[in-house]
Amino acid sequence: MHAITLRFLAEPTDVNYGGKVHGGAVMKWIDQAGYTCAVNWSGLYCVTVYVGGIRFYHPIRIGDLVEAEARLIHTGTSSMHIAVAVSARDPRTNDRLKTTHCIIVLAAMDDDGKPTAVKPWTPSTTEEKGLQGYAIRLMELRKDIDLAMRPFL
């Protein structure tokens, strides 16, 4: 499958100093959703290479029903580019709000811990083709950004 959704309740242990869900908890869910999507697609162990474009649109409340939807939008040789959208709602209602979005890239690993090829994903619908184009444009943009943001320590 090229898409998966994880669902769970935001727990009291996920709280930040303002009483809402901690940003670190959201990033962990993004990583877990991306990881599950990549492993499911490749059938291999995968590691996170890159996380970018993370935007927190709205806070998540403790007790909210959270959905982390991960969708494969491009494959390279060993890499899988995955769009993750997090949404949340009060379980007493059906008003789901998109709270966070980002792109995560994972690489499939062989038994020696080296990146290894995955089966290519081919977009079939117009929407999927658009998403792949978006992933490729981001990849090109990252080349310049990576240079500008290279570690200085």
Ligand SMILES: CC(C)(COP(=O)(O)OP(=O)(O)OC[C@H]1O[C@@H](n2cnc3c(N)ncnc32)[C@H](O)[C@@H]1OP(=O)(O)O)[C@@H](O)C(=O)NCCC(=O)NCCS
């Ligand atoms: C992932 C890792 C093995 C890649 O090693 P590497 O020597 O850069 O290997 P490669 O150059 O073959 O890169 C692997 C893939 O990552 C991609 N990649 C590398 N840097 C990237 C970046 N900044 N953004 C997006 N993708 C990137 C490469 O394009 C390549 O994809 P491709 O095979 O589809 O072309 C290595 O960086 C690593 O072990 N990182 C730590 C991973 C980790 O601990 N993650 C957190 C816990 S899971």
